[in-house]
Amino acid sequence: VTQRAFILFGALFVLFVAIGWVLGAANITLLLVQSFAYALIALGLNIQWGYGGLFNFGIMGFLMLGGFAVTFISFPINAAFWNSEGPYLLARAVAAFAAGTLLVFGASRAHRIGIRGGWKTALTVLAWALAYLVYRSQIDPAVAYIEGSAGWIGGLGLHPVLGWLFGGVLAAGVAYIVGRICLGLRTDYLAIATIGISEIIRALLKNMDWLTRGTLTVSPIPWPTPLPQALQAQGVTITDSFVLARLGFLAVVLVVLVAIFFLVQRAYGGPWGRMMRAIRDNHVAAASMGKDVKARQLEIFILGSVMMGIGGAILVSFGQIYDPGSFQPINHTFLIWVMVIVGGAGNNWGAVFGALLIYMAWMISDPVAQALFYTISNWSTDIGWGAIPEIQSRASQMRVLVLGLVITAALRFAPRGLIPEVVRRER
Amino acid sequence: LNELIFFFNTVVISGVVLGSIYAVGAIGVTLIFGILRFAHFAHGDMMTMGGFIAFLLAAAAAAAGIVAPVPTGFLVLPIAMVIAAVLALGIDKGFYAPLRARGARPVTLLIASIGVTLIIQGLIRLFFGSSSYSFFDTEIKQLYRIEVPLPDVTRTINFTQPQLLMVVCTALAVVALHFFLTRSRLGKAMRAMSDNPDLAQVSGINTKLVVRVTWIIAGSLACMAGTMLALDVSLKPDLAFNIVLPIFAAAIVGGLGQSYGAIAGGFLIGFAETLAIFNWSILLRPLREALPFDLPNNLAVVPTEYKLTVAFVILVIVLLWRPTGIFKGAST
Numbered sequence: 001v002t003q004r005a006f007i008l009f010g011a012l013f014v015l016f017v018a019i020g021w022v023l024g025a026a027n028i029t030l031l032l033v034q035s036f037a038y039a040l041i042a043l044g045l046n047i048q049w050g051y052g053g054l055f056n057f058g059i060m061g062f063l064m065l066g067g068f069a070v071t072f073i074s075f076p077i078n079a080a081f082w083n084s085e086g087p088y089l090l091a092r093a094v095a096a097f098a099a100g101t102l103l104v105f106g107a108s109r110a111h112r113i114g115i116r117g118g119w120k121t122a123l124t125v126l127a128w129a130l131a132y133l134v135y136r137s138q139i140d141p142a143v144a145y146i147e148g149s150a151g152w153i154g155g156l157g158l159h160p161v162l163g164w165l166f167g168g169v170l171a172a173g174v175a176y177i178v179g180r181i182c183l184g185l186r187t188d189y190l191a192i193a194t195i196g197i198s199e200i201i202r203a204l205l206k207n208m209d210w211l212t213r214g215t216l217t218v219s220p221i222p223w224p225t226p227l228p229q230a231l232q233a234q235g236v237t238i239t240d241s242f243v244l245a246r247l248g249f250l251a252v253v254l255v256v257l258v259a260i261f262f263l264v265q266r267a268y269g270g271p272w273g274r275m276m277r278a279i280r281d282n283h284v285a286a287a288s289m290g291k292d293v294k295a296r297q298l299e300i301f302i303l304g305s306v307m308m309g310i311g312g313a314i315l316v317s318f319g320q321i322y323d324p325g326s327f328q329p330i331n332h333t334f335l336i337w338v339m340v341i342v343g344g345a346g347n348n349w350g351a352v353f354g355a356l357l358i359y360m361a362w363m364i365s366d367p368v369a370q371a372l373f374y375t376i377s378n379w380s381t382d383i384g385w386g387a388i389p390e391i392q393s394r395a396s397q398m399r400v401l402v403l404g405l406v407i408t409a410a411l412r413f414a415p416r417g418l419i420p421e422v423v424r425r426e427r
Numbered sequence: 428l429n430e431l432i433f434f435f436n437t438v439v440i441s442g443v444v445l446g447s448i449y450a451v452g453a454i455g456v457t458l459i460f461g462i463l464r465f466a467h468f469a470h471g472d473m474m475t476m477g478g479f480i481a482f483l484l485a486a487a488a489a490a491a492g493i494v495a496p497v498p499t500g501f502l503v504l505p506i507a508m509v510i511a512a513v514l515a516l517g518i519d520k521g522f523y524a525p526l527r528a529r530g531a532r533p534v535t536l537l538i539a540s541i542g543v544t545l546i547i548q549g550l551i552r553l554f555f556g557s558s559s560y561s562f563f564d565t566e567i568k569q570l571y572r573i574e575v576p577l578p579d580v581t582r583t584i585n586f587t588q589p590q591l592l593m594v595v596c597t598a599l600a601v602v603a604l605h606f607f608l609t610r611s612r613l614g615k616a617m618r619a620m621s622d623n624p625d626l627a628q629v630s631g632i633n634t635k636l637v638v639r640v641t642w643i644i645a646g647s648l649a650c651m652a653g654t655m656l657a658l659d660v661s662l663k664p665d666l667a668f669n670i671v672l673p674i675f676a677a678a679i680v681g682g683l684g685q686s687y688g689a690i691a692g693g694f695l696i697g698f699a700e701t702l703a704i705f706n707w708s709i710l711l712r713p714l715r716e717a718l719p720f721d722l723p724n725n726l727a728v729v730p731t732e733y734k735l736t737v738a739f740v741i742l743v744i745v746l747l748w749r750p751t752g753i754f755k756g757a758s759t
Binding site: 055181182185188189191192196197199200203204206207329334337393394397398400401402403404405408411412415 | 460535537539547557671672675676732733739747
């Protein structure tokens, strides 16, 4: 860590204290938990983009998967579903899905029994169509039944931390599929392909009411640490209970973040990190040195996505509500990109710094813009131009503009980020 | 035959309209990629911006009391396109040109285009809030009904006046672009630069001028596509994110850098989307007696909510099967 990083982190600390002074302890602890969760996600992107040079515009999708995972694992059991025909119908749909997967897989192996060329293509298309039909024929009645009777399948009632882990696992599974399909593509194609996949994940989770309650949203999702209400029951005052409960959650998040940061930082310095940088800087040369470029890229894509899944799960369980409709590419994909670019791609300290700084700027630019607008509005009323209409809703849009200006300025004046990557060279 | 006409109304007409919007948008994306070698993600927001410029002009025209036989949106379209072209030039000057001068990689330009997206979107939301607008608050959409001179046919072929004008406008734009690219000196220079920028520069082509012309064309076409989309449905500040995916899919399917490919890709995606959400059981209903099984009520390939995924699935298939697009696209 350089002197510059020390100064910047010191300035950030002062900024946090100042904001905390203005907003109060309850608000600053809320912002801290969220910004550290974002730091985890930014680390995930930093692995993919900073270490591996892989473009991922589908962060939102992985965050949604993490959120779904924690909802599914930790939300209390829905007895109405388990006592109905639902599980049986769903099991049949899963079986149909498995059969379809087998069919498609079999078709992809058809060359082993001598079916080649155009016939194999035709067989593959046929297998996909058949698998889709079989799956639809089973899932449609199951969905109609579940949504008609129990509403949705509910959760499993397990510990939230298990949900975070499952978020990582789920993200890894999807990242494996995405990576297998897309990683061979050029950067531009990879960018659009990942955007597309995250949009598909959003469309699915938003519309599968039987699985996620869709736009009806799920809440309250339990915390791994005591809730403010639980503390209040023990006789803590209301203001203190919020601060204490959030500090407890913050401690858990910090443990996760520090552990992952340590591992990621060690990996960067080790042979694995060197290999990744070699692949990023010149994958042709790396391949000629005997590195399996595709497999390594898949590996790093999955690792980064796991961190995104865990981060998304943490954010959802902290917010206690899972609302698939609230996920937006701006808030959940591009915000993270700005964090990593501004902080410094390739440098973990930079990624964490960028995450904390940008999240704070993102959150406070709304009230600041509001105050600014009220001042201008008063002034324009005084000189007879009339007030600005709908200040509240306009001010909240201001942060999108701020985000755009920040990333543009960063690319222009600090293209390697505020805490740039330090490439050590042996002389 | 009533069913066939219903099919024509819901699939062919909306497919053509959607396809022309996608095609006009995708041409811009593909031109920018061909000349400047980066995927311009802000294109969707340039479309929204164009839509809002046209909306403001239309409102101004209505306030000035101008009445025309066509919807005011089309009347002001040329002026809006000029303004959008100037803005596109300004965006290039302000955001991309400094990065290019520094010799930044195309990936950096791609990230910069995200910044531009956010800025445009932030500005639009700042001024227009997040509600949706319609061009047809004060005027009416004229509906055309064409009787089909066949016995037993009760349905008519329906389409609206804006839809007809949109298709005409697209055809005009495509023909104009074709003549520009093949007949004019500048158009030939553009194609040369898209094929090989270094060779083009060495052979005395003014690359700076070509870049400017690219932005002018892309900006005005984006404005046109955005206005058409706004005329067909409604104008929303967050229109861009829903449109940028199919447009990129169209451009990639057609082969990035290929203008004709973009047109073909646009129509392909447009038709695929409308075909996929069409309820096929309506077409099969007359054959109900002949079929060996009961006809379900809804036989759409995908439910309507998943319309967006269709474009993407096509994209993935094309990328796997022919990675440079149907028409050979530019590499790197």
